[in-house]
Amino acid sequence: MNDFFLQAFLVIDAILVAPFRWFDNAQAGFVCGMLVAALGCALLGRACAAGVARVHRAKRDRQDAEIKRHQELSFSALAAKDRTTYLAANHLAQEAYGNSMALAAGRAAALIWPALLVLAWASWRFAGVPLPLVGESAGPAVFFLPLYILALWGVARVQRALRAAGTDPQPTHFPPGPK
Structure with missing residues (x-):
């Protein structure tokens, strides 16, 4: 099993280091390699974020509808001067909003994970x-x-x-x- 991971790492290392060797000048090669790595990470990150957004679409739509429903209920309670109902509905709206923010954090994590891996690799390399x-x-x-x-x-x-x-x-x- 360790041989598999070592071989996988060596293949990934060879792919990542290739753009750094496109130029004979070390400085130009470094800049080119970093630029290609950054562009690749941006493309992969956006694709992963789109995939996570697609997977979470139904849940996010439910959360957004729940936020809107509880928010409208809290405004109605506020207009009716019903403090208890207002506080309860507002609490539920805040909870749904927190769940929606957690889904957004998942999209953000999907966006940046490739960059973190390339940074770790570059720091090692x-x-x-x-x-x-x-x-x-x-x-x-x-x-x-x-x-x-x-x-x-x-x-x-x-x-x-x-x-x-x-x-x-x-x-x-x-x-x-x-x-």
């Missing part, structure tokens, strides 16, 4: 290696995180443009990217 511009004073995260954020932003922009053009089959409940 480049441990003790002086990096371009920063030497040994900083790790690969200094380069990867800004590129990953830009890649997420770029992927969101492309998805939004495809959706506006009517060519993207993405569901409308997919979390919006930054504007």
Whole structure:
């Protein structure tokens, strides 16, 4: 069993390190590798978040309907000056909202897990290696995180443009990217 995991790790390592070797210049190769890794993580993360959103769609719709129902009930109780009913309905609405937020946290986790794995791999792969511009004073995260954020932003922009053009089959409940 350990041989399987070792072989799987070696294959993944070979795939991840390949873009770093596309250029003879070490600095250009490092930047290229980080850019490809960030873009790959952004694409995989968005795909995983879309998958989680699809799986959770029915539950999220139920939670949203429950939030709205309890919220309307609490407003009605407030208008009728029924404090006990208001507090009970408001408590139930807050509980449903918390459940909805937990579903959103699942989508967020699906979005970032690839980046965390690549950061762990890069920290292992480049441990003790002086990096371009920063030497040994900083790790690969200094380069990867800004590129990953830009890649997420770029992927969101492309998805939004495809959706506006009517060519993207993405569901409308997919979390919006930054504007």
